Amino acid sequence: MTRILFSDKLDNCIAKWRSAGLTVIGPVQGESLSGYAAVEKAAGFEFGMVLPERPLKELFFPQTEPMLRYTIKKNEIDTTDFTAPQGKRIIFGARACDASGLAIDDPLFGWDYKDEYWFQRRNESVIVTIACTKADDFCMCTSLKLAPDSTKGSDVLLRPIDKNRGWLIEELTDRGREAFAIISDYLQESSEPAVPTVVVPEKFNLDACVTWLQNPENFDSKFWKEISMRCIGCASCTYLCPTCHCFDIQDEGDTYSGIRRKNWDSCSFALFTMHTSGHNPRSTQSARWRQRIMHKFNYFPGKFSVNSCSGCGRCSRQCPVDMGITETLQEISKL
Amino acid sequence: MITQEKYRTTVKELLASGSVKMVIGYKPGSTPDRRRPLFIRTSEEADQLVLDSTCMTNLSGYLVTEGLLSDEKRVGIFLRPEGIRSINILAAEYQLNIEQIVILGFDSTGRDVRPLEGRNAGDFSGLLSEIKEKPVQTSKEPLLERIEKMNAQERFDFWQEEFSRCIKCYACRQACPMCYCRRCIVDSNQPQWINTSSHTLGNFEWNIVRAFHLSGRCVQCGNCDRACPVNIPLRLINQRMATEVLDGFDHFAGLSPTQEPVLASFKKDDTETFIL
Structure with a gap:
C-alpha cells in the first residue's frame, strides 16, 4: 500500500500549504514562455509539458540579485546588506533533471565560501518532483546516469497514476515528510500502480567521453575548433542550464552610492576571461566551448565527484544554431 | 530537391x-x-x-x-x-x-x-x-495589430512585460549579422555605460539601444527573434523601426554595397538643423 495524492484534492492541498505559510510554486505555462512560478490554485499548474523552458535554478540563483547598498562619505563607507528574501516554499512538480541540478550545485555554493543566498533558499524550499512519463528528442538524463524518476535533489518523488488522476507518494527526506504531514488529511492509501516512467534512450557513452576529456593530449585537439565553428557565442545554453552557476559582481550607481549586484555570467562571452591588460586566455569561441565541456565533465567532477550536467537538454533544445552538449559528446564518443 | x-x-x-x-x-x-x-x-x-x-x-x-x-x-x-x-x-x-x-x-x-x-x-x-x-504581402500579425491599437502607456506596459523575461544572454546580438562590433557598448565597462543587470531598467536599456542601433540596418531576417530563448517578439521592434526609416528617409536597408548608411551619413542640404 502506498499513499496517493489525487489531482482533485490538489486545490485543498495548495490551500493547506498556503495557510501553513508556504508559497506554492510549480510548472506554469505563461502566454509565451513556460517556467516555474507561484500559483494559488491547481488550475494554474501545467503538468503536461516535458519540462518548463526556464530552469528551476533561477528560483535559487536569480539572474540578478542585490547584495549590498553602499554610500561613500568623506571618511567612511556606509553599507547595508541585502539578504535573500525569507519565506518557505514548496516546489510542486519539479522535473528530476531540475531537482538534480540543485543537488549538483550544492557542493559548489558551499565549497570555500558558503553562499548564503543559495543555502537560505535551499533550506526553505521543499522539492516535490514528478517522475516523467514523456520526453522529447533532447532529453538525455539517462546518458548522465540519472533517470526520469531520479530522486537526486528531491524531498518527495511523485509517480503519476493513470489518466492524470493523481500521484503515488515517495517521501525521501524529513523536509518532504513534514510538508506532506500538513496535507495528510487529503491523502489516501491505495495499491494502484504508477504509470511507467518514460524510456529515455542513451545518447552517448559518458565514460568514454570522460576518458577522452581527461587525456591532456586532447586539450589541443582540432576537434574543438571543428565542433564549435558555428557557435555564435551567446549565453542561451549557460543561462538555461540547470547547473551553470557562474556569476559576476557589479557595482551599479555613481561615484558616491549604488548597489552591488550578483549577476549571471557566462563562459560563452569573450569578456568572461578578459584581463585588465587586454589579454584573453580564452580568446576564441572554440576555447570557450571547450571550457564549458571540460568544466562540466572533467574539472567539476574532479573537484566534487559529480558531473555538472543533469541531462535536461535545454542547451540543445534552445540553441540558435542547433549545437549543444548532446552533439558534442556524441561526436567525442566517435573519436 | x-x-x-x-x-x-x-x-x-x-x-x-x-x-x-x-x-x-x-x-x-x-x-x-x-x-x-x-x-x-x-x-x-x-x-x-x-x-x-x-x-x-x-x-x-x-x-x-x-x-x-x-x-x-x-x-x-x-x-x-x-x-x-x-x-x-x-x-x-x-x-x-x-x-x-x-x-x-x-x-x-x-x-x-x-x-x-x-x-x-x-x-x-x-x-x-x-x-x-513591392514588399511581399504577408498577413498582418495579430500581435502587431494589438500593439498598434494601444496608447503610449499601454505600449510601454506591454514592452515592459515582454522585456521582463529578458535574461541578457545576448543571443539576439550574437545571432544578428549587423552586430559585428568587436566590443559591444554593453561590454564596455570602463565606465560601464549600460547596466549589466537584467532587471527592468537594464533590460530596457539593452533592448532600446539595440532597436536604435539597428534602425536603417535591420533587414528583418528574423535571426534575433528565432534565437531569443525567452520568446520576446523582437521582430516587431525592428519591423517598426524599418517602416519609420522607409517612410522618413525612403531608405531600404541593403539595396546595394555602396548605399550610404541612413543614420551615419550627412548631407549639407539636409532640412534638419541637427543630427541624431
Whole structure:
C-alpha cells in the first residue's frame, strides 16, 4: 500500500500549504514562455509539458540579485546588506533533471565560501518532483546516469497514476515528510500502480567521453575548433542550464552610492576571461566551448565527484544554431 | 530537391576550380525540422548540404568571423534576399570586401525552394529594388495589430512585460549579422555605460539601444527573434523601426554595397538643423 495524492484534492492541498505559510510554486505555462512560478490554485499548474523552458535554478540563483547598498562619505563607507528574501516554499512538480541540478550545485555554493543566498533558499524550499512519463528528442538524463524518476535533489518523488488522476507518494527526506504531514488529511492509501516512467534512450557513452576529456593530449585537439565553428557565442545554453552557476559582481550607481549586484555570467562571452591588460586566455569561441565541456565533465567532477550536467537538454533544445552538449559528446564518443 | 541537387553540384565545382575556399550552407539538424550551419571545404562535405524551405537562418554573420576573409580568398554563401541585403550593408559599412563573396541565392514560397539568378551582389540589385517597391504581402500579425491599437502607456506596459523575461544572454546580438562590433557598448565597462543587470531598467536599456542601433540596418531576417530563448517578439521592434526609416528617409536597408548608411551619413542640404 502506498499513499496517493489525487489531482482533485490538489486545490485543498495548495490551500493547506498556503495557510501553513508556504508559497506554492510549480510548472506554469505563461502566454509565451513556460517556467516555474507561484500559483494559488491547481488550475494554474501545467503538468503536461516535458519540462518548463526556464530552469528551476533561477528560483535559487536569480539572474540578478542585490547584495549590498553602499554610500561613500568623506571618511567612511556606509553599507547595508541585502539578504535573500525569507519565506518557505514548496516546489510542486519539479522535473528530476531540475531537482538534480540543485543537488549538483550544492557542493559548489558551499565549497570555500558558503553562499548564503543559495543555502537560505535551499533550506526553505521543499522539492516535490514528478517522475516523467514523456520526453522529447533532447532529453538525455539517462546518458548522465540519472533517470526520469531520479530522486537526486528531491524531498518527495511523485509517480503519476493513470489518466492524470493523481500521484503515488515517495517521501525521501524529513523536509518532504513534514510538508506532506500538513496535507495528510487529503491523502489516501491505495495499491494502484504508477504509470511507467518514460524510456529515455542513451545518447552517448559518458565514460568514454570522460576518458577522452581527461587525456591532456586532447586539450589541443582540432576537434574543438571543428565542433564549435558555428557557435555564435551567446549565453542561451549557460543561462538555461540547470547547473551553470557562474556569476559576476557589479557595482551599479555613481561615484558616491549604488548597489552591488550578483549577476549571471557566462563562459560563452569573450569578456568572461578578459584581463585588465587586454589579454584573453580564452580568446576564441572554440576555447570557450571547450571550457564549458571540460568544466562540466572533467574539472567539476574532479573537484566534487559529480558531473555538472543533469541531462535536461535545454542547451540543445534552445540553441540558435542547433549545437549543444548532446552533439558534442556524441561526436567525442566517435573519436 | 532539384534545387538542392543542382546547388550541391555547383558547390563542388566552385571548390574544385578553386574559385572559393569555403561555402557556408546548411545541413540536417538534430530533429527533422531543424537545420544547422555547415562549412563546406571538401566534396564530401558538399554531400551533406541541405536546401529547403526550413533553411531560415541568415548565415551572413559568419562572413565577418575574425580572419575568414583576411587572406583575400573568396567564400561562397547561401543567402535568401534578406541575407543578400545583409552583406550589402556589411560591405557599405566596410566590414567585408563584396568582391570576395560568391552568392548562392535562394528563396522559398511555402515548401518550394527556388534558386535566385546571379553570383555577385550586383546581380541582385533588380530583385532587391523590386522587393522594396513591392514588399511581399504577408498577413498582418495579430500581435502587431494589438500593439498598434494601444496608447503610449499601454505600449510601454506591454514592452515592459515582454522585456521582463529578458535574461541578457545576448543571443539576439550574437545571432544578428549587423552586430559585428568587436566590443559591444554593453561590454564596455570602463565606465560601464549600460547596466549589466537584467532587471527592468537594464533590460530596457539593452533592448532600446539595440532597436536604435539597428534602425536603417535591420533587414528583418528574423535571426534575433528565432534565437531569443525567452520568446520576446523582437521582430516587431525592428519591423517598426524599418517602416519609420522607409517612410522618413525612403531608405531600404541593403539595396546595394555602396548605399550610404541612413543614420551615419550627412548631407549639407539636409532640412534638419541637427543630427541624431
